[in-house]
Amino acid sequence: MTIAEVSKKFDLSQDTLRYYERIGLIPSVNRNKGGIRDYTEEDCRWVEFIKCMRNAGLPIEVLIEYVTLFQQGDETIEARKKLLTEQRKLLTEKMEDMKKTIERLDYKIERYEQAVVVKEKTLRRPED
Template sequence: MKTKEVATKYQISADTLRYWEREGAIPPVRRDAAGYRDYDEEDLDWVSFAKCMRDAGVSVEYLIEYIELFKQGNTTLQARKDLLREQMDTIAKRLAEIQETYDKIQNKVAHYETHVENYHGKLSV
């Protein structure tokens, strides 16, 4: 699959894909005889992982560190697990903050629903 197709599939720019590869946030992608990137299933898995992590707010630097550990093989399994757990903890905190904000907004909406239901006059336009 070519860069443009991958970019469309994952709703990211081709520049982002090239940047991730250049910086090491995804492993190098094989190139065809003409020098164009040709993404295989494993490459797509890495792109999917990187996009998921970036969408969750994980830094490119973290992805680079993770890829570097991955390249070193199974001796880094615990280190990779630790990195992922650290990210899970960070994301869990953000989820709790988002839930708190959601709850506040939900309470405000309920407050206004009560006022709108009790309003007997015409709503101003």
């Protein structure tokens, strides 16, 4: 696949794809005889993985570390698992914080809705 096709498929800019490749988030993409990037299915799986992890908020530095470990082979399996486990724990904590924030927002919204109902009652004309 060309970079344009991958860009469209994953809704990432071509500049972002080039950046990810340059910093090592995506292993080097092969190029055809004309020098054009030729993404393989494996390359696309890396793009999908990185996009998913970035959307969840994982820092680029953590992902670079993960990819570097992956490229070192099976002797890094435990280190990779530990890295992913730590990130999962951080995301779970973040989700809990977000849940509390949503609950607080719901409470505040409810209070405003109650205030509007009270205000509307005072604006009604008394029935004759």
